[in-house]
Each structure stands twice: as structure tokens, then as C-alpha cells.
Amino acid sequence: MIEAKNISKWFDGQRILYDISATFDTGKTNLIIGQSGSGKTVFMKCLIGLLTPEEGSILYDGRKFREMSEQQKRALRTEIGVLFQGSALFDNETVLGNVMFPLKMFSPMSHEEQLERAHFCIKRVGLTNADDKYPSEISGGMQKRVAIARAIALNPKYLFCDEPNSGLDPRTSILIDELLSDITHEYGITTIINTHDMNSVLGIGEKIVFINKGHCDWIGTDKTIFKSKSQSLNDFVFASKLFQEVKKFLEREYEAEEDV
Amino acid sequence: MIVSSIASFGRYCLFMGQVFRKPEKWKVFFQRLVLEISKLGVDSIPLVIIISLVIGAVITIQMVINTVSPLIPSYSTGLATREILLLEFSSSIMSLILAGKVGSNIASEIGTMRVTEQIDAIDIMGINSANFIVLPKIVGFVLFVPVLCVLSMFMGLLGGWFISEFTSMISVENYVFGIQSFFNEWYVWYGIIKTIVFAFIISSVASFFGYFVKGGSLEVGKASTNAVVSSSIIILLADVLLTKMLLQ
Numbered sequence: 001m002i003e004a005k006n007i008s009k010w011f012d013g014q015r016i017l018y019d020i021s022a023t024f025d026t027g028k029t030n031l032i033i034g035q036s037g038s039g040k041t042v043f044m045k046c047l048i049g050l051l052t053p054e055e056g057s058i059l060y061d062g063r064k065f066r067e068m069s070e071q072q073k074r075a076l077r078t079e080i081g082v083l084f085q086g087s088a089l090f091d092n093e094t095v096l097g098n099v100m101f102p103l104k105m106f107s108p109m110s111h112e113e114q115l116e117r118a119h120f121c122i123k124r125v126g127l128t129n130a131d132d133k134y135p136s137e138i139s140g141g142m143q144k145r146v147a148i149a150r151a152i153a154l155n156p157k158y159l160f161c162d163e164p165n166s167g168l169d170p171r172t173s174i175l176i177d178e179l180l181s182d183i184t185h186e187y188g189i190t191t192i193i194n195t196h197d198m199n200s201v202l203g204i205g206e207k208i209v210f211i212n213k214g215h216c217d218w219i220g221t222d223k224t225i226f227k228s229k230s231q232s233l234n235d236f237v238f239a240s241k242l243f244q245e246v247k248k249f250l251e252r253e254y255e256a257e258e259d260v
Numbered sequence: 261m262i263v264s265s266i267a268s269f270g271r272y273c274l275f276m277g278q279v280f281r282k283p284e285k286w287k288v289f290f291q292r293l294v295l296e297i298s299k300l301g302v303d304s305i306p307l308v309i310i311i312s313l314v315i316g317a318v319i320t321i322q323m324v325i326n327t328v329s330p331l332i333p334s335y336s337t338g339l340a341t342r343e344i345l346l347l348e349f350s351s352s353i354m355s356l357i358l359a360g361k362v363g364s365n366i367a368s369e370i371g372t373m374r375v376t377e378q379i380d381a382i383d384i385m386g387i388n389s390a391n392f393i394v395l396p397k398i399v400g401f402v403l404f405v406p407v408l409c410v411l412s413m414f415m416g417l418l419g420g421w422f423i424s425e426f427t428s429m430i431s432v433e434n435y436v437f438g439i440q441s442f443f444n445e446w447y448v449w450y451g452i453i454k455t456i457v458f459a460f461i462i463s464s465v466a467s468f469f470g471y472f473v474k475g476g477s478l479e480v481g482k483a484s485t486n487a488v489v490s491s492s493i494i495i496l497l498a499d500v501l502l503t504k505m506l507l508q
Contacts, residue, residue, distance in 0.1 A: 048384055077386030088377040102385055105284060 001026050002158060002190055007046055007056035009039075016042050017053065020216045022209045026061075027188045029181050029204045031195055034211035035236060041162060043211060044194045048082060048160055049073065060158065078106050081151030081189075083161040083180075087143040089135040089150070095122065096131040099149045106154060121149040125179060141172035145179070152183060159184065159191040165200060173197060177204045196236075198243060201225065210236070226250050272468050278390040279398065279467070292396035300362050300397065300463070301404030305411065307361060308354065312345075312412040315353075316419025319344050324429045337430050338438020341420045343447070350412035351451040352499045355458035358408070359491045363466040366397055367487035370470030371480035379471070394467040398460060405459035406452045413451065450506050457502060458495050465491040 002024040009017040016039050024030040034040040045051040047058055049065060058065040060076060068076065089098050099121055103114040122131065125145040135143055144164060151159060161180060165173035181204040184191040193200065201208060205222035212232040220228060225237060226247070238247045283289035323337040370393060373379050382389040417439055424435035469487035473479050 050380060050384065074386040077384060080384060082381065082384045084377040084381060086376055088381040090378055090381075091372070091376075104288060105385065105387060 001061055002047060002192065003059040004043075004047060005057045005059070007043065007053045007058070009042055009046060009051065009053045015214065017046070017214045019056070020211065020214075021056075022216060022219060024190055024192050024209075025207055026190045027185060028191070028206040029184050030190070030192045030207045030209070031201060031205045032192060032209050032211060033196060033201055033205075033236070035196065038211045039214040040194050040196075040211045044160060044162060044192065047192065048080065049077075078102075078154055079157040081154070081156035081159045083144070083147045083151050083159070083164055085162045085164075085166055087135070087140075087147040089143055089146055091135055094132050094134055095127065095138070095146050098135070098146055099153055102150060102153045117153065118149075121153050122146075124152070124183070125149045126175075140167050141169075141176065144168065144172075144176050148176075148179060148183070152187070152189075155187065156189060159189045161191070161193040161195075163194055163196070165195060165197045170199065173199060174203065180204065198237065198240070201237075212236070271472070272465075275390060275468050275471065276464065278388060279394045279464075281388055281391045281395075283391060283395065284387055289396060292392075293400050296396045296400030297404050300365070300401045301408065304358060304361060304408060307357070308408050308412050309415050311354070311357060312350065312415035313419040313422070315349060316341065316345060316416030317423050318419075319349075319416070320420035320423040320435070321429065324423075334430070334434045335438035335441055338420065338424075338435040339441050340438075341435075342417060342439040342443075345413055345416035346447040346451050349416060350409050351454040351458070352495065354409065354412045355455060355462065355495050356492055358405075358459075359462045359466075359495060360488050362401060363462045363488045363491050364484045366463060366466035367470040367484040368480055370394070370467055371473040371483045372477075374471060374473045375476055375480060390471060394464075394471065397467060398463040401463045402456055402459045405455050409452050409455040410448075413448070453506060454499065454502050457498055461494050461498060462491045465494060 004020060004022050004024075007017055007020040008015065020043060032040045032044060042051060046053045049058075060079075063072075063076070065073070065076070090101065093101065096115075096118055099118040100114060103109065103117060107114055107117070109117065119131075125148050127142060127145050127149070130138060130142065130146075135146070138146070159180075164176050164180060168176065177200050180191060180193065183189065193204075195201070202222050202225075205225070208218075208220055208222065208225060209216060210218040210220075210230070210233050218228055218230045218233045225233070228234065228237075234247075238244050319341045320337060323340045327336055327340070370379075373393065379389045379393070382392055420435060420439070421432070424430045424432045466484075466487040469483040469490070470480075473483045
């Protein structure tokens with residue numbers, strides 16, 4: 001479990017995050033949602049430790065990140081897998097080289113065991129015959145899969161994904177969402193996904209934290225999001241025509257339920 | 261401007277502090293070192309050969325044309341060609357050329373890694389990204405650059421020899437006698453020492469500019485240009501200092 005307590009962040013005197021508190025549960029896909037520029041990426045970077053919040057604390061299963069020594073932080077980082085928005089694969093490494101990278105750096109395994117583990121991870125994300133291909137030779141969806149394989153290579157306890165669906169078609173987006181959800185449940189990982197894709201919210205949002213203009217406006221699940229009274233959340237969720245239609249449909253459903 | 265220059269120098273020193281740390285895994289470091297020697301050093305050999313051959317030939321032609329006097333001995337063409345190559349061309353001018361090739365290569369590669377979050381990915385794994393990416397580049401280039409310097413000296417002299425062999429401007433005997441006359445071995449070491457210092461400047465300054473890129477591909481291009489310009493200016497300043505220190 002990851003706990004964020006009263007996180008505040010400033011950039012050049014401008015406040016970006018306002019006292020955000022949230023808990024991200026183990027074995028669940030936790031989503032951080034919000035508009036572009038709402039501060040969700042900054043919040044996630046604070047959680048990972050790429051940015052240091054001016055106020056507040058972050059606890060990884062009760063371990064305070066700020067109070068850790070450099071050595072403890074380095075040890076913690078081997079428990080963290082990150083899927084970046086642009087995949088962040090190493091251009092000069094093949095698919096296999098990318099997945100092998102964390103194993104080479106941190107794993108005490110022999111080379112053969114590392115290869116076996118890397119092949120297992122590549123297979124787990126559904127890639128075949130791609131070991132020797134370079135990132136520039138594979139599609140965006142495949143790159144995401146490789147990045148996921150690299151992120152899970154060291155059996156992480158915590159998995160962070162920054163907009164895993166960006167730049168992908170709807171079908172591939174769903175497949176990536178399903179893969180992340182399956183991996184989370186299979187290995188009991190605390191997964192935090194940063195997204196503004198409503199399909200992800202409805203598909204895998206077991207816990208949802210909504211950030212609006214640097215404030216945490218709402219926390220709930222995919223089941224409760226449509227019943228929320230938060231105006232800012234409704235404006236965000238029902239921004240598209242499709243979801244406006246969904247809202248009308250749901251309101252009719254609720255009214256029918258109440259009549260009964 | 262002075263304040264920002266001092267601030268940049270401070271950041272550069274801190275960056276170097278990050279770079280010169282014990283590598284996470286020596287095995288991986290040596291693998292990357294070999295790769296960087298190949299990429300930055302071995303791949304520069306064709307450029308060094310072509311430029312040195314041509315410049316050596318041109319210097320010889322210029323010397324023959326401009327030293328036509330009964331008071332100047334005929335072997336002075338070879339002697340002057342050798343001194344120019346050893347003292348300045350194969351170290352300073354070649355380093356300026358390599359600043360363009362190697363410096364822009366390093367800055368754009370690291371800059372691209374920065375904007376595509378590859379450096380963040382390394383950091384987040386708990387690896388010192390500056391050390392992991394930059395140290396093999398600096399060490400690899402500094403280790404290999406004496407080879408390029410000596411190769412440049414040799415190819416430059418060979419270029420002059422081609423002029424003496426295939427034209428009637430100067431006889432081969434005179435040219436060979438000239439390049440052997442009054443030879444001071446220290447000049448070779450002077451050239452090599454200068455090149456090593458310049459190689460450090462090229463690789464570290466280019467890495468610095470690449471590592472701190474912010475933005476997108478446009479900024480990567482700017483960083484690459486700034487790296488070449490800055491390292492060229494620093495090389496010229498260092499050339500003055502080193503010449504004063506080593507030859508006086």
C-alpha cells in the first residue's frame with residue numbers, strides 16, 4: 001500500500017499541488033485521473049520520487065520515503081516498476097536487451113536465469129518473435145508491452161504507469177489495460193495508473209483518485225463514479241457526447257429504480 | 261551573463277561529481293566502455309585519416325610555394341610541415357573537428373534520452389544515470405583519443421609524402437630529410453597531452469548540455485549546437501593555457 005499525506009508542490013513560486021492525500025491499495029489497479037495540466041503527472045512523479053514535494057509525506061507500506069537513507073531509497077527503487085508515457089525504451093537495445101536491463105543491473109541470477117526470466121516476461125505480455133527487434137522496429141502497442149515486461153522483470157511490489165494508453169488505438173488500449181489489470185491481480189502489485197481515458201476508468205478503475213487544478217476533488221471506484229455529486233468530476237467524466245448519452249441513460253435507470 | 265556562466269560552471273562541477281562515482285556494475289561498465297570506444301573513437305578513424313591526409317598535403321604545397329628562397333634550405337618544407345602537424349593540427353585543429361562530430365553525437369544522444377524519459381527510467385531503477393551514461397563516454401573517448409592524435413600525425417606526414425612522391429614540387433629525399441631534422445620527441449607528447457585534455461572537454465561538455473536538455477527535439481538540436489560551440493571555445497582557451505604551460 002502506498003499512502004500520500006498532504007502532498008504540496010510548487011514550481012517557481014506557483015503552487016501545483018494542494019495538500020493531496022490518498023491511499024493506493026495493494027493488489028488493485030489504482031487510477032489517478034484528471035484533465036491535462038491538472039497536476040496528476042506531477043503527483044505521480046512525487047510518489048515515485050522523481051520530484052520532491054515541498055510538503056507532505058509518502059509511505060511505502062509504512063516506510064516513509066523522505067526519511068529513508070540513499071541506500072534505502074535505492075533498495076526501494078528495485079521494488080518499483082515504471083511504465084512511462086512514451087515507453088522510454090532504450091533505443092540502442094533490442095527488446096530482449098531492454099527487458100534484460102534491470103536484471104543485469106540488480107539481479108543476482110546467472111545469465112541463463114536472467115534470460116529465462118526475460119523470456120518469461122516477454123511471453124507474459126504477449127510478445128512473440130520480437131526478441132531481436134529494436135524499439136524503432138515495433139509498433140506503439142508492442143513498445144508498451146516491452147515497457148511493461150521491463151517494469152515487471154524484477155517482480156516489483158509497486159507499478160506506476162503514466163498514461164499507458166496515450167497514442168494507442170481503442171482496441172490496443174483495452175488490451176494494455178487488461179494486461180495491467182491481470183498482472184496486478186496475478187502478482188499482488190500496488191498499481192497506480194495515471195490516465196484521462198474514460199475507457200480505462202470504467203474498465204479497470206478499482207480505486208480512482210480525481211485531481212482537479214492540483215486538488216484531490218474525489219476518491220471512489222468505477223462503480224461510484226457516475227453517482228458522484230462533484231461538479232468538477234462530472235464536468236470531466238461527461239465531457240464527451242458519448243458519456244453525456246451514458247449519463248442520460250443512467251439517470252433514466254436510476255429514476256426507474258426509484259419508481260420501483 | 262557572468263552570473264549565468266558561473267552558475268553553469270557550478271552545475272557542470274556538480275554534474276561531474278555525479279559522473280565520477282564508482283559504477284553500479286563493473287561488468288556492465290566495461291561492456292559500455294568498449295561500445296563507446298567503438299562508437300566515438302573507432303568510428304572517427306575514417307574522418308581523421310581523410311582530413312589529416314589532405315591537410316598534410318596542403319600544408320606541404322603551401323610550404324613549397326611560400327618558402328622559395330635561396331636562403332631557406334630545401335628540407336625546411338618537411339620540417340615545417342612536421343612542426344605544424346605535431347604542434348597544432350593533430351591536437352588542436354583535429355580536436356575542434358572532433359568536437360563537431362563526437363560532441364554533437366554525444367549531446368544529441370543524451371538529449372534524446374532525456375526528452376524520451378530514458379534517463380528518468382534509469383534513475384527510477386535506482387541507477388546513477390549520469391554515471392551510467394556519461395562515464396563510459398568520457399573514459400572511452402579519453403582513452404582512445406591518443407590513437408587518433410598519433411594517427412593524424414602519421415597521416416598528415418603521409419599526405420606531404422604523397423606530394424613529394426607524385427609531384428615535382430619537392431623531392432622525396434628532401435621531404436623525408438626535413439621531417440627527420442631537429443626532431444623533438446616532446447612535441448609528440450605535447451600533442452597527445454593536449455588531445456587528452458581536449459577529449460575530456462569535448463565529451464564532458466557535450467554530456468552536460470545533453471543531460472540537462474528540457475523540452476523536445478528542437479531543444480535537443482539547440483543543445484547539440486551549444487555543446488559544439490562551447491566546447492570549441494573552451495578548447496581554444498585551453499590550447500593557449502596548455503601551450504604556455506607545456507612549451508615554455
